[in-house]
Every structure is written in structure tokens, then in C-alpha cells.
Amino acid sequence: MKAAIGNSTAVRANAAGAAQVGTVTPLDVCAVKLVDSDRVDAARAVLPTVDETDRLAEWFRVLGDPTRARLLYALLEVGELCVCDLAATIDTAETTVSHALRWLRTGGMVRARRSGRMMFYSLDDAHVRMLLDLGREHLRHTTPGTPK
Amino acid sequence: MKAAIGNSTAVRANAAGAAQVGTVTPLDVCAVKLVDSDRVDAARAVLPTVDETDRLAEWFRVLGDPTRARLLYALLEVGELCVCDLAATIDTAETTVSHALRWLRTGGMVRARRSGRMMFYSLDDAHVRMLLDLGREHLRHTTPGTPK
DNA sequence: CTGATGTCTGAATAGCAGTTCAGATGTTAG
DNA sequence: CTAACATCTGAACTGCTATTCAGACATCAG
Numbered sequence: 001m002k003a004a005i006g007n008s009t010a011v012r013a014n015a016a017g018a019a020q021v022g023t024v025t026p027l028d029v030c031a032v033k034l035v036d037s038d039r040v041d042a043a044r045a046v047l048p049t050v051d052e053t054d055r056l057a058e059w060f061r062v063l064g065d066p067t068r069a070r071l072l073y074a075l076l077e078v079g080e081l082c083v084c085d086l087a088a089t090i091d092t093a094e095t096t097v098s099h100a101l102r103w104l105r106t107g108g109m110v111r112a113r114r115s116g117r118m119m120f121y122s123l124d125d126a127h128v129r130m131l132l133d134l135g136r137e138h139l140r141h142t143t144p145g146t147p148k
Numbered sequence: 149m150k151a152a153i154g155n156s157t158a159v160r161a162n163a164a165g166a167a168q169v170g171t172v173t174p175l176d177v178c179a180v181k182l183v184d185s186d187r188v189d190a191a192r193a194v195l196p197t198v199d200e201t202d203r204l205a206e207w208f209r210v211l212g213d214p215t216r217a218r219l220l221y222a223l224l225e226v227g228e229l230c231v232c233d234l235a236a237t238i239d240t241a242e243t244t245v246s247h248a249l250r251w252l253r254t255g256g257m258v259r260a261r262r263s264g265r266m267m268f269y270s271l272d273d274a275h276v277r278m279l280l281d282l283g284r285e286h287l288r289h290t291t292p293g294t295p296k
Numbered sequence: 297c298t299g300a301t302g303t304c305t306g307a308a309t310a311g312c313a314g315t316t317c318a319g320a321t322g323t324t325a326g
Numbered sequence: 327c328t329a330a331c332a333t334c335t336g337a338a339c340t341g342c343t344a345t346t347c348a349g350a351c352a353t354c355a356g
């Protein structure tokens with residue numbers, strides 16, 4: 001069973017006793033109050049694990065930099081480019097591009113192929129393609145003057 | 149060979165529009181050399197503008213934090229939760245949750261509804277739902293021991 | 297071999313972002 | 327009105343990260 005997890009429902013459960021209060025030894029537990037404990041339990045049941053959300057956040061974060069995003073969108077259509085061409089395409093210093101490509105490489109989003117002294121990079125993740133397409137579609141359906 | 153200079157001039161000129169090309173001061177422009185200028189031009193032609201990629205990167209970056217990602221995944225299934233329940237769900241301090249929710253709010257990913265003293269939050273962007281689903285699917289197809 | 301080229305890496309700098317703390321705002325009950 | 331409550335905000339601290347610089351590594355021409 002999954003019950004062994006320390007931070008799982010048991011800890012907060014009693015505060016859920018919106019119906020009955022005071023019957024159970026409250027002490028430290030009462031620090032947190034829940035409004036809709038059923039819904040909280042439901043959410044916790046389907047929520048990815050901390051390890052999974054950490055990996056997901058890291059995955060998204062790789063796209064969360066303008067340089068890296070530009071590189072990915074450049075590769076999305078053209079297929080394969082070497083470092084100096086990528087630098088020219090996105091108008092950025094080659095060193096900066098190289099650092100960014102390391103992120104993308106270790107993130108598994110890009111694959112490198114050596115040809116002579118040059119390294120050719122290309123997208124290496126179908127999900128990333130979908131992500132990029134989703135992003136562009138989102139742009140289209142978003143008013144440029146988005147309220148803040 | 150190729151019209152490397154001309155091309156690289158166009159390279160630098162862009163960002164706003166390929167207006168002035170060719171006859172401008174070459175001097176510093178020659179610093180960059182292109183390998184496949186045709187492909188570079190093709191990539192630049194379809195590449196989103198700097199403003200667009202900035203917005204895209206910012207959009208992705210909002211998901212690139214574990215706390216915010218957890219909040220979104222919590223809301224993805226349950227639909228609506230107040231701040232204290234969100235804090236309990238993802239086991240995080242309410243202040244931290246509040247700060248994270250501000251990001252999601254200004255990012256347009258979440259909508260707030262007031263009910264008495266409480267604020268109920270829910271997802272407010274269909275594309276974000278797809279993004280979250282895509283992320284989970286990506287997790288499934290990714291070996292936990294991904295090579296680096 | 298030496299030199300030139302293309303790319304990568306590590307250190308250093310500057311700037312931003314996540315958490316916590318203290319207090320402010322807004323809401324309801326008495 | 328005051329008190330309690332739920333949430334928000336700003337400031338401070340810490341840590342991470344994007345860029346630049348200098349140099350290393352790898353490859354090819356001679």
C-alpha cells in the first residue's frame with residue numbers, strides 16, 4: 001500500500017473533521033486547516049510524485065530561456081544546423097549558443113552529429129516538437145496585449 | 149564562398165525586418181562565417197520574432213518551477229481549490245503557494261474566484277492542460293535513468 | 297610536426313528567482 | 327466598532343543561471 005508516506009493524508013486527515021472537532025488529540029496537527037478534505041485527498045491521489053513533478057518542472061524549464069527556445073524553434077523547421085549557423089540564425093554569440101546547446105543536449109531534446117570539425121544539431125524528442133507547436137498555437141490565440 | 153557577407157549582413161539586420169541589406173558597413177559584420185547560408189535564411193524566415201520567442205520562453209518558464217508545476221497538476225484533475233487546500237495538497241507553506249499563484253495568475257494560466265474570505269483557483273488555459281498532459285506522457289516514455 | 301579552424305569547457309561576474317518573515321489588505325462574525 | 331480569519335504583498339536572504347572571457351580540446355591543411 002501507499003500509506004507509508006509520511007506526508008500523506010493521515011497527517012492532515014483529522015483537521016478534515018470539520019464535522020467533529022476536539023475529540024481527537026489535536027496538538028500540532030491543528031496548525032493546518034483544510035476546507036474541502038475530500039477534494040484534497042482526491043488531488044493528492046492523482047498528483048504525480050515529488051520526483052516526477054521535479055523532473056517535469058526541469059523539463060519545462062529548459063524551454064524557459066529565450067536563447068534555448070530560439071534554438072529549438074530554429075531546429076524545428078530546418079532539421080539540422082551547425083553551431084556557427086545556429087549562432088547566426090538566432091543572432092547570438094557562439095559561446096552562448098554552445099552553453100545553451102549543452103542544456104538541450106543533457107535534457108535529451110537535441111542530438112549532436114559530428115562532421116569534420118563541425119557539430120550538427122537536430123531535435124531529438126517528438127514531445128518537444130509538440131510542445132513547440134503548442135506554444136506557437138498558444139501565441140496565436142493570445143492577445144498580444146495580455147493583461148497582467 | 150557564397151555571399152557570406154551579404155547574408156551575414158541580413159543576419160544582423162533582422163529582428164525587426166530585413167530592410168537594409170548589402171551596402172552597409174561590412175567591417176564588424178565579417179566576423180561571423182556561415183556554413184550553409186541557405187539553410188540559415190530558411191530558418192530565419194520561419195523563426196518567430198524575438199518578441200514572440202521571449203513570450204514563449206516566459207510561458208514555458210512558468211511551468212519550470214516545481215511548486216508551480218505541482219499546483220497546476222493539482223488543479224488539473226480536481227478543478228478548483230482554495231489556497232489553504234492547495235498548500236495542503238502539495239505540502240508547501242501557504243505563503244509560498246500564494247507567491248507561486250501570483251505567477252500563474254499573471255501568466256494567465258489560472259483564474260481566481262472569491263468566495264467569502266477564500267480564493268478558489270482553477271486552470272484557465274486549455275493549452276496549459278495540453279502542456280501538462282504532454283508532460284505526463286513524456287514522463288511515461290522516458291526512462292527514469294536517462295543517459296546524460 | 298605547426299598553425300588554423302570549429303567547438304567545448306570552466307571560472308567570474310551580474311542579475312534574477314524561490315523561500316521565509318513580517319506586516320498589510322480584505323472579509324466575516326459578534 | 328474589534329477580533330479572527332484567509333490571503334496577499336514587500337523586503338531580505340540565499341541560491342541558481344545566463345553571459346562573457348580565456349583557454350582547452352579536437353579536427354584538418356600544410
